[in-house]
Amino acid sequence: NAGVTQTPKFQVLKTGQSMTLQCAQDMNHEYMSWYRQDPGMGLRLIHYSVGAGITDQGEVPNGYNVSRSTTEDFPLRLLSAAPSQTSVYFCASSYLKTGPDHEQYFGPGTRLTVT
Amino acid sequence: RKEVEQDPGPFNVPEGATVAFNCTYSNSASQSFFWYRQDCRKEPKLLMSVYSSGNEDGRFTAQLNRASQYISLLIRDSKLSDSATYLCVVNPQNTGTASKLTFGTGTRLQVTL
Numbered sequence: 001n002a003g004v005t006q007t008p009k010f011q012v013l014k015t016g017q018s019m020t021l022q023c024a025q026d027m028n029h030e031y032m033s034w035y036r037q038d039p040g041m042g043l044r045l046i047h048y049s050v051g052a053g054i055t056d057q058g059e060v061p062n063g064y065n066v067s068r069s070t071t072e073d074f075p076l077r078l079l080s081a082a083p084s085q086t087s088v089y090f091c092a093s094s095y096l097k098t099g100p101d102h103e104q105y106f107g108p109g110t111r112l113t114v115t
Numbered sequence: 116r117k118e119v120e121q122d123p124g125p126f127n128v129p130e131g132a133t134v135a136f137n138c139t140y141s142n143s144a145s146q147s148f149f150w151y152r153q154d155c156r157k158e159p160k161l162l163m164s165v166y167s168s169g170n171e172d173g174r175f176t177a178q179l180n181r182a183s184q185y186i187s188l189l190i191r192d193s194k195l196s197d198s199a200t201y202l203c204v205v206n207p208q209n210t211g212t213a214s215k216l217t218f219g220t221g222t223r224l225q226v227t228l
Contacts (some may be wrong), residue, residue: 035218042119042202043159043218058215090158102147102206104216106158 023091138203
C-alpha cells in the first residue's frame with residue numbers, strides 16, 4: 001500500500017494564482033480531510049469528507065474548495081492564492097468509525113509559499 | 116481558551132532520562148484521546164491512543180484524567196530517536212462516525228547525549 005500520497009511536495013505561487021493540491025489514498029478509507037499547519041497554531045482542519053460526494057467545512061475553509069468524486073481522491077483547490085495561505089498542507093484519511101483506535105493516516109505534506 | 120493546550124517546550128533531556136508531558140482539553144464531552152509524534156518536516160504519525168484506564172506501550176505510558184481534563188505522556192529511558200514534537204489530539208465527538216480531531220500545537224522534545 002502506498003498509504004496517503006500528496007502532490008506536489010513543494011509549490012511557490014504568486015498572489016492571485018490558483019492551483020490544486022492532490023491527495024490520494026489506497027486504503028479504502030471513507031473519511032478524508034485537509035489540514036494546514038502553521039508555526040504556533042497546530043494543525044487546523046480546512047475541509048473534510050465522509051464519503052464520495054459528501055464534503056463539509058472545517059475550522060478554516062475560506063479560500064479553499066474541495067470535491068470528492070471517488071473514495072480514493074480528495075483534491076484541495078486554492079481559488080486565488082494569498083500570502084496568508086503560505087503553510088504546510090497535510091491530507092489525512094481514516095475509517096469512518098470513530099473510537100479510541102481511530103487512527104488518521106497523514107500524507108507527507110505540501111509546502112506552499114505564496115509571494 | 117484553546118480547545119487543546121500543550122506546553123510548547125522545548126524539553127531538553129539527557130539520554131536515559133524520564134520525561135513527562137501534559138495536555139489539557141476544554142471540552143468535557145471529549146471521548147477519544149491520542150498522542151501523535153511528528154518529526155521535523157514530516158507528517159504526524161500515531162504514537163498511541165489514550166484509554167480511560169491508562170495504557171503502556173514499551174517505554175511510553177499514557178494517562179487520562181477526565182476530572183481534571185488532561186492527558187499525559189511519560190517517556191522512560193529516553194533515546195536520541197525520541198527527539199520529535201509530540202501532538203496531543205482530542206476527538207470531541209462520540210457519534211460513532213469520524214469527526215473533527217482537534218490538535219494541540221505540540222511539545223518539542225530534544226534528547227541529548
